Amino acid sequence: MKTLPINQLKPGMFVQSVTKQKGKIRIKNQGWVKTQGSIDKLIKAGILEIAIDPDKTLTLDNENKVVEQQNNPQPVGETSAFDPWHTTHSVSAEMGKANSLYNEARSLQSKAFDDIRDGNKIDIAPFKELASGFIDSVFRNQDALACITRMREKDAYLLEHSINVSILMSIFAKHLGIEKAIIEELATGALLHDIGKINIPDEILNKPGKLTDEEYQAIQDHARFSKEILEQAGLSGIAVDIAGFHHERLDGSGYPFGKSGEEISLYVRMASIVDVYDALTAERVYKAGMEPIKAFKILKDGCPDSFDGDLVTKFIQCIGVHPVGTLVKLESQKLGVVTHSNPTSPLKPQVKVFYNAKHARYTEVQDIDLANSRCHDSLESAVRPRDFNIDLIRFFKSAILP
Numbered sequence: 001m002k003t004l005p006i007n008q009l010k011p012g013m014f015v016q017s018v019t020k021q022k023g024k025i026r027i028k029n030q031g032w033v034k035t036q037g038s039i040d041k042l043i044k045a046g047i048l049e050i051a052i053d054p055d056k057t058l059t060l061d062n063e064n065k066v067v068e069q070q071n072n073p074q075p076v077g078e079t080s081a082f083d084p085w086h087t088t089h090s091v092s093a094e095m096g097k098a099n100s101l102y103n104e105a106r107s108l109q110s111k112a113f114d115d116i117r118d119g120n121k122i123d124i125a126p127f128k129e130l131a132s133g134f135i136d137s138v139f140r141n142q143d144a145l146a147c148i149t150r151m152r153e154k155d156a157y158l159l160e161h162s163i164n165v166s167i168l169m170s171i172f173a174k175h176l177g178i179e180k181a182i183i184e185e186l187a188t189g190a191l192l193h194d195i196g197k198i199n200i201p202d203e204i205l206n207k208p209g210k211l212t213d214e215e216y217q218a219i220q221d222h223a224r225f226s227k228e229i230l231e232q233a234g235l236s237g238i239a240v241d242i243a244g245f246h247h248e249r250l251d252g253s254g255y256p257f258g259k260s261g262e263e264i265s266l267y268v269r270m271a272s273i274v275d276v277y278d279a280l281t282a283e284r285v286y287k288a289g290m291e292p293i294k295a296f297k298i299l300k301d302g303c304p305d306s307f308d309g310d311l312v313t314k315f316i317q318c319i320g321v322h323p324v325g326t327l328v329k330l331e332s333q334k335l336g337v338v339t340h341s342n343p344t345s346p347l348k349p350q351v352k353v354f355y356n357a358k359h360a361r362y363t364e365v366q367d368i369d370l371a372n373s374r375c376h377d378s379l380e381s382a383v384r385p386r387d388f389n390i391d392l393i394r395f396f397k398s399a400i401l402p
Contacts, residue, residue, distance in 0.1 A: 003051050009039050014056035017181045022046035032058055051181070084175040084318065085343045087141040094137060096402040098144035101133050105163045105191070106156075113158075116198045121233050124188070131166065131187035135180060138170045143324045143340055146171060150325025151396045152283040158197060158205070161278055166190035168274045168319065175318035176270075182238065186267055189230075189239030193246050193271065196225025208286030220255040223247050238267050246271040249306040269308045273299060273315050276307075291382045292323050321346045327385050327392060330377045333358040335388065336368065339400070345371050347379055354395060357388060365399050 003019055014032050033039055042050075108130060112122045137145050149164040169190045173183040197205060200222050204215045211219065227244030245259060245268045252260030254272075264272075280295040290298075296316050303309035320341045322328055328351060329335050336353030348370040356363050370379060385392040 002054055003049060005049055006039070006043055006047050009033060009042070009050060009052070011035055011039070012058040014053045014058075016051045016053050018047055018049070018179050019051050019181060020047075020049035021179070022048065032056070082177050084177070089140040091141055091143045091147070091340060092402070094141040094144035095147070095400065097140075098137050098148055099401055101130065101137060102145070102148050102163065104133075105130055105166075106159050109159045109162060109191075112192070112195060113198050116195070116229065122192075122195070122229065124230075124233050124235055127191050128184065128188050131170075131184050131191060134167055134170050134187050135174075135183050138167070138174055139180075142171045142174070146319065146323060146341075147325040147337075147339065147396075147400065149278070150281075150323065151393050152281075152289060153393070154283045154285050157282055157284055158194065161282060162191055162194050164278045164282075165193060165271070165274050168278060169271060172270055172274060172315055172318055176314065182267075185238040186242065186270070188235075189242030190271060190274070192230055192235075192239070193226060193243045193275070194222065195229050195243070196222040196227070199225045206285055220247070224256045238265075241265060241268055242271045246275050248272065250308065251305040253306070266311075269311055270315075273307055273312055276302075277315070288384065288386060291384065292319075292326055293321060293382055296321075317343075320349065322349060322379065322382055324349075325396075326382050327390070329357055329380045329383045330368070330370075331380050332377045334363070334368075334377070335383065335390070336366075337392070337395070337400070339367070340369075342371055349379070351379070352399065354399065355388065355390060357383075360388070 009015070011033055033042075108126055112127075115122050134145065145167045149167050152160060166187045170183055170187045173186050178186070200218055204211070204218055207215065223244055223246065227240055230240045230243050245257065245264065248254035248257060248259040248264050248268065249272070250261060250264060250269075252258055277292075277295050277299060280290045280298060281292055283289045296312075299307055299312045299315075300309075303312055320338075320343075322338050324338050324341055326338045327335060328338055330351070330353070333356060334353040335355040335357055336351040338349045339352045340350035342349045350367060350369045350371075352365060352367050354362060354365045368377060369375060370377065
């Protein structure tokens with residue numbers, strides 16, 4: 001791989017990815033540029049810098065035309081408006097792959113914590129590979145992994161939180177039109193953003209009551225520890241910034257470095273929003289998870305002092321008012337899990353119903369598309385599983401996972 005400014009791109013070169021650009025135009029695929037016209041289109045689209053594979057450069061004749069061509073990707077140079085909601089797989093088709101990725105992530109996180117406890121450096125390569133897998137799944141159909149993030153185990157917060165933040169960051173970045181190469185750095189940093197908590201005693205991490213000043217200082221140090229651990233492992237740039245700065249706030253009230261305003265990058269601003277959202281909605285040993293819509297209100301209330309208001313709005317838009325995996329009650333008193341988002345009508349998602357709240361009993365599982373003109377039901381509100389004594393994880397495993 002070699003990075004070049006766009007004005008050094010020549011016909012015959014193989015473009016691997018766009019590394020810097022203006023605007024949100026996406027390149028359809030990687031591949032060879034065959035003509036100067038294709039390069040001119042890239043320049044016009046706002047592409048500033050690209051990564052090429054020198055080993056795949058093609059031979060040109062005297063007229064600057066390609067005379068050798070390999071049977072692989074199509075030419076680049078064509079651009080199109082990016083649709084973040086585009087899917088190539090159904091949720092059901094993607095769910096098995098998504099679940100395997102999530103289980104792999106849990107195992108990898110556990111190994112990383114063990115490595116640090118044993119005094120060893122963590123191996124970053126598997127995390128980058130996993131991040132790439134998350135991104136591929138999100139681009140195929142984000143609803144599969146998004147649904148899995150809502151299935152929380154009370155005693156697995158430390159493992160699941162970082163995984164969920166990585167998945168949600170990938171979804172968020174996709175909707176902002178960020179290049180895949182950057183999203184991989186974001187997802188990798190998110191996977192490891194809380195690794196420094198390994199240096200914080202469990203009795204402080206899991207304390208249900210108010211922390212003492214000394215305990216709160218210890219908690220604050222975890223971001224510094226995360227940054228140091230990743231730097232020692234050979235990471236730098238965006239991934240390390242996310243690990244070290246995700247608790248910084250725009251007004252300077254965050255920790256551990258007291259950064260503010262323009263010192264906090266777009267990517268860190270994104271991470272701070274996603275980190276707080278997932279923490280608020282998580283099931284913990286000492287507290288129940290908050291409904292997403294209440295977490296959104298807290299994020300909104302934190303603007304503009306703590307969070308970037310424009311980014312908070314975009315985050316809500318990309319995961320939906322009632323995110324996939326949320327338990328909702330319909331006007332018919334049926335309860336079900338949101339399984340498919342509906343970007344054009346966020347209050348009319350697809351829901352898999354399985355319980356009747358009026359009669360307090362389970363019913364036959366049924367898929368309802370609230371956007372269907374023949375459907376006369378509507379979404380009333382999000383509800384908490386514990387209010388109806390529902391084991392949502394059990395339902396998820398029996399009715400949603402393949």
